Amino acid sequence: MQYRIDVDPLKAKGLWYLAPDDLTALRQKLDVHKDVVRELADSPTLENLFALINREMTTALVGHVFTGFLEEDEEKGPPDLTLVRAILRQMNGWLTGPRTYESTWETVFAGDAAAGSHDGFLWSDDRRLLFVLADPRPEAGNFNRFDKAVARIRSDVREVQRAYPDVQVGITGRAVLESDEMAVAQRDMAIATVISVLGVAVLLVVAFRGVVRPALAVLTLGIGLAWSLGFTTLTIGHLNILTIVFLPMLVGLGIDYSIHFIARFEEERGAGRSVGDALARTFAGTGKGIVAAALTTAVTFATLMLTGFKGLMELGFLGGSGILLAALAAFTTLPALLVLDEKRRGADATAAKGWRGTARQPSRPRLYRYPRLTVAASGLLVGLSVLALGGVRSDFNLLRLQAEGTEAWVWTQRISESSTRSLLFDEIAAASLEEARRKVTALEALPSVAEVDSVLSVLPRDQERKGDLIAALRPLVANVAFRWDRAGSVDLEALRTALGRIKFKMAEGEAGAPGSEEEQFRQERQEVRRLIEQFADTTERMRPADARRVLSEFQVALLRDLDAKVATLTAQVNGGPVTVADLPAELRARYVGRTGHYRLFVYPSENVWEYPALARFVGDLRSVDPDAHGTPVTTFEYLRTMKDGYQGAAVYAVIAVGILALLTFRAAQPALLALVPLGVGATWTLGLMTLFDVPFNTANLLFLPLIVGIGIGNGIFVVHRSREAGSGAAAPSPLANSTARAIILSSLTTLVGFGSLMISSHPGIRSLGLIVALGVTSVLVASLATLPGLLALLGARALETPSDVRAPLSLHRPPVLAPAACACARPSQGRDHRRIAGHPAAMGADSTDRRGS
Structure with a gap:
């Protein structure tokens, strides 16, 4: 699990992440203001800080200390008052409100910021979302293999939501999407199976105008389903997102054989034939159709086993075997049930003429x-x-096939809206940094690639050139040590005097054109004057001792922070180039594999949820490295194999059923x-x-x-x-x-x-x-x-x-399908029809009977 990267190891290397032009500008600024820095370090007090600011204003060198404060730019534009305004705001805040300090020096020391002075948390691009990354462990043998892991994570998330009700928390990711999809499919399939069984039962009751015969058909179907489930358990032993549909499928297809058998049997009984003759003619006539239809349907499913795609192969195996078992139940269990029902009715098994009326010729x-x-x-x-x-x-966008409205689906949409990066990416390996550079260059030239994230992304570029520029900074910050023994309590009167002189220099001036630099500078001067006046009013209302105590606390917070920044800068100019070993452990684990190979994460420039864009992206990646892998590659192979598999299966099925039809007729x-x-x-x-x-x-x-x-x-x-x-x-x-x-x-x-x-x-x-x-x-x-x-x-x-x-x-x-079919074809010859009425399997006849028929 990961939620934060420890950026401290990079802070000592911050200057190496600046561009060469920024390093040159930093050296020039430090060279101009090196005396100011040393004087402030020699007397680290608030009154000295503002006195130095006033002196710089007096000499018209208004710009940034260290990175531009109290310095005019090359075009002699208006000075930047950002830092002095920030210090005055915080100082007034300490006097009137909660005493919380936020560093005002972050924009001054750009090298430190570039080094990773961020908090290290994993933010979205728009900094609206924070991420916690977890790697759930799948459970082998479970239809929903991430079910338990996702349930545990959700339980933890609910605790967080109860503790912080104002924070929106959700989980998503490939494992969660799969788990939610499986859970929805499992629930819906259970409901669909119940609905289909009940619906079929109602249809049969209406069609056969009774309850018994439909009940026999449904019972036969249930036996076939039970056989199928048992056979599945003994063979494959599991279901997946494809094979889970085979139960309602068998309900719809498997019941057909019972329907055809019962309909023909009732037709024969309605024509006045005995139970034995009716069964024999049903087997001899409709029975052949049932056998042929079951075989062709089973073969149709079996063609899926030729696709080489495991999910389709399992579906073909289960579908084909399920159809045959349903037909077997219709050929064995159903006739026995019909005979038992006829006995219950008490009908004459040898003379059923007139049963349900005489036979009618169809109009x-x-x-x-x-x-x-x-x-x-x-x-x-x-x-x-x-x-x-x-x-x-054809729409092979798998995101549109996810169960809509689930937590994982909703948060996937939110992440997509808050990030410019695709949620899908592929990975390529490189044996060395040099190979990684070559592959990154080749990948970045591809139109389908938006970004390549690798160890090179977190290592500074042009380190050889930057080394000389950083070396030039060392004399400028050498021997700068803050004398904290001289930082006593704030001299309130001296501070007021320094601020008064600064206020004097912030004269109103004439208004400039709206939006112009002059107008903006005038408004900034107004704010500085207002902040100084607010300081004066606040300290006048306070007891001097209280004002000095609060300002002394602020002085420590402000200048201790400055001391830390200068110390960091000093460490940076004395540090060597950044190597892989200098990176935080979290980054090394991400970019360097266990075998020492470097991992390159390649992000697409197009929406690879769409199949054409996906095919282009995978094709481009394989032109650089045929061994590229990741979710897009896996998805592409899955979609391609499934599409080709189904199309091939349809062709095979047409050929197979054509051959079976020829053999049948x-x-x-x-x-x-x-x-x-x-x-x-x-x-x-x-x-x-x-x-x-x-x-x-x-x-x-x-x-x-x-x-x-x-x-x-x-x-x-x-x-x-x-x-x-x-x-x-x-x-x-x-x-x-x-x-x-x-x-x-x-x-x-x-x-x-x-x-x-x-x-x-x-x-x-x-x-x-x-x-x-x-x-x-x-x-x-x-x-x-x-x-x-x-x-x-x-x-x-x-x-x-x-x-x-x-x-x-x-x-x-x-x-002839079986000897039984001929054995009862001519009841007038006086055969023992009691054997026939018992069960089709008992409808055998001796050789004399067969010759006679």
Whole structure:
């Protein structure tokens, strides 16, 4: 922890920090007034000080003692009365008010000021803020690794605020920003997960017009989530700011499989089929779509593991495994729960005809009566979206992704307003001072670099030249010793006399032009006269003994301070050049590493929170030193890797799902048709992003692989069901009611799952919820309007595979996913359906049954 730098070691080296011209001017002034200095040291009293001032005025050598006091400048301008006015103000203050002394000699001894006579505290550029620097220790294995350290610091800060309620105190910094971001994300994700689960449950209750079936779906989802959390604990063992979104994501995506399964099962039961037959047909029909959709979505997430970026790799692993586990729960737990529910209802497992009414043929919605119009409208919207693609923005400013309104965010803004330096900087190492000089010169020539802070910044320049100038000062201050044995009590009458003579010389004079030097000098003379008159009035009202006592105390404070300044000046002229070893320990620790290498801190001239400026700054630094490191370099690599990773993952995902679609349908045309919702929906989404001015950022880039999984899933379900409906027909039938209902409901649950993210105060997570809502809505419309319209126009042959030509697809002879699917395809042959009703895993059949089917 650091809050102050001990500047005392630099005070003895102050003259080395003056410019050569200032050293020359100081030598000339000391040479002119060396006799005055010696006389004041020989008799260090107030009356002698003002007598010497009066003498200098009398001889018209009015300027600064030591650094200009009581001396005329080269142009013979008006004398400077700054110091005499300051002394008179403090002297009157001691007589009438609190006796606190502030050095009046700081501006006189410029060498001492340059040497670091500052207080050593860490101030902002405008001196409105004081800094205390702390280096919190991260806690390994904790999602919020700085949580405990930040909490402890905040506790200490609250104690300070209670002790000093008028002082504003806050904490910020990279660790605090990260901790606050993690805390906000963790809190918001917990709330979003609860909202999404409740929202999904309500949707299911409304859609299924009951409580039991939605409860079964939510229970299945809960089991899948529990498996996912357990799997996460056993494998990765932690979450980060990217992977924390996977829980509400699984709620939105994982529930889809249960919805499709229940919707198809109810359709089959509504057609009068037994529980066993309904389960078998659900597995054989919709089950294939669930498997294909889960695999493609999992593969979509798995492509993130190819990016090489750890956060994305973990998200890809957890997202992909979570999807598969959710699908596994829908394939194992949900069928068993449905059978138990059917037993609870008491329905006849072998004759369910008439359950919930006889099967109804789906009516043809108006949307499907005019396929050409539907496809044309979709194409028009695609064209408009393509024209708007140029307006899609990217905003990789991480500061704008911080949780707004947090303490760390507020104080980051305040520091930025109070400092000209960027809060972000990079670091370069140099093995020697000579190498450091070369690199500093090269860096300062770069347009993207504002400043280079190094050990050279605190070492004086041109020390060889300054050495001769400082040596010339030594005779002028040699043997100057204050005789304090002669500094008795103040002679009040002598002091009044000296001040009276000075007052006489401060005659009013004629007024000068407003703002001119003459007018300013006249006003200063007026102030000196007023201060002397105030002194006279005050001492007249006081008892002489009291006045002498107070003035004697002031005399000691004033002239002891002068003695210290002269002593410091004497030490400075006799000191050698400044070396690294002379620097305070705090500065050496900052600028010199443990291995002896010198650290160069490079500050940007542009706002490197913005990605283009960041890229320029990092590129320029690497042209000087490829090993430059620091927050901007780390941020640049993080943003570049993440952006390239997501873009690459999207490309990999499209290729992977295309291959999976080909394997699923075993023909190019059905596979391409299954990709229509993805292509059309993604294009519309980009157009809507332009319309609503929603930029891509590091948080919502997750949308890219997500929309691939959702789009291809919907496409697979639609094409699968259309192939079933179109068997033996001239053209595909309209989208079956249960599939359409399942797609709508699954899209709504995804909207609820990700829409819940929009309650987050984290801008990135909030934008992810918004962009996924736009994307899911676009894919939904493309799935239920554009794709069915294309299927109606193309006809049934568009869905045929080579095997379909040889043997047309029949619902009574579905492609085999498992022996169970065939074992109950023909209940009329009298198989034991009690095995089927128990659990899908028990739906095996012997070889004779398989041949018979």
